[in-house]
Amino acid sequence: MATVKLLSDDELSTEARAVFDDIRKVRKSDFVNNFWRALAHDPKTLRRTWESIKEVMAPGALDPKVKEMLYVAVSIAHGCSYCIHSHTAAARAKGMTEAEYGELLAIVGMAAETNRLVTALGVPVDEAFLVDAADRQS
Numbered sequence: 221m222a223t224v225k226l227l228s229d230d231e232l233s234t235e236a237r238a239v240f241d242d243i244r245k246v247r248k249s250d251f252v253n254n255f256w257r258a259l260a261h262d263p264k265t266l267r268r269t270w271e272s273i274k275e276v277m278a279p280g281a282l283d284p285k286v287k288e289m290l291y292v293a294v295s296i297a298h299g300c301s302y303c304i305h306s307h308t309a310a311a312r313a314k315g316m317t318e319a320e321y322g323e324l325l326a327i328v329g330m331a332a333e334t335n336r337l338v339t340a341l342g343v344p345v346d347e348a349f350l351v352d353a354a355d356r357q358s
């Protein structure tokens with residue numbers, strides 16, 4: 221249940237409308253999802269978040285599908301149902317297969333388990349894993 225009213229297009233401020241226009245242009249879709257509609261109450265945060273998302277999720281060293289899959293993994297770790305759903309849909313739209321999704325979930329589950337075990341056991345980081353380890357071995 222939302223803690224703020226999800227603004228319709230008719231309720232947007234001029235500033236928020238400009239961001240929505242850019243979302244539609246960049247995504248080549250008339251659909252603007254509920255996350256943006258909730259943020260539209262604060263046009264400054266809306267714009268900052270949208271600009272950051274555009275930059276971080278743009279094609280780069282990582283393929284856009286991989287970026288969406290990473291977003292799913294982090295969303296699972298943080299327990300964000302909305303982000304799990306929206307970024308799973310985005311990853312599928314970018315070509316993620318059911319086999320890839322299954323492996324992603326297996327990795328997330330395995331990492332969560334081993335992270336808890338390492339934390340509970342207080343396992344120290346191996347010196348070989350430290351960034352400057354190669355310098356020490358030379």
